[in-house]
Amino acid sequence: AKEWLYSYIICTVTGYVALLFGGVWMGRMLKGNLMDDRFNNENESFMQETELKTNDYSVNLPTRFYYNKRWNKGWINVVNPFRATIVLGTPGSGKSYAVVNNYIKQCIEKGYSAYIYDFKFPDLSVIAMNHLNAHTKDYKGVVPEFRVINFDDPMRSHRCNPIAPEFMTDISDAYESAYTIMLNLNKTWVSKQGDFFVESPIILLAAIIWFLRIYKDGEYCTFPHAIEFLCRPYED
Structure with a gap:
């Protein structure tokens, strides 16, 4: 008997709650005419920032938004652009x-x-x-x-010299330049660092760059000169 009583109470409470929810939804449907806002524009619109806030660093983006049955002008105020966007x-x-x-x-x-x-x-x-x-x-x-x-x-394009002599103070700078150049030319070498056939050309290019840096105070320390030097026969 108690099991039937518990079942009866649960079903009654569940039905009552469902009836309340149904009544609420029916009330909404009867009060509001959905055909007046077929695409739900009014219900989805909301008030946005309309005040322009500026400082010495701000970036202010003009906006246009729909609210209260009319189009309004607003602003997106990025008052601290250093925090990235x-x-x-x-x-x-x-x-x-x-x-x-x-x-x-x-x-x-x-x-x-x-x-x-x-x-x-x-x-x-x-x-x-x-x-x-x-x-x-x-x-x-x-x-x-x-x-x-x-x-x-x-x-x-304007000319630039990625191995300008004023940027290199010792041979380690030449090695870093050669390392960056060679790994960008052959990206598969990234996973083969330390191999003989990877380190040898990098060291060779680094030596050439450093030689051009110290020769005549870096007058010929440019990337085209380095390529030309690298392509010269060993006899020369």
């Missing part, structure tokens, strides 16, 4: 247009120097160059110069 989105979603371009322009306006990785050269480079030319007056003291390093199109 990550931008995620599918290709073509507007990451550069909405965020990256504004970062470049506002940082130049505030007198920053910048290192820009232009994956779709010259999209970002053109923006940075034009904006820098228009805001050189914002830089106090030394005005930065615009330079481009483009390994894919040397005709549109």
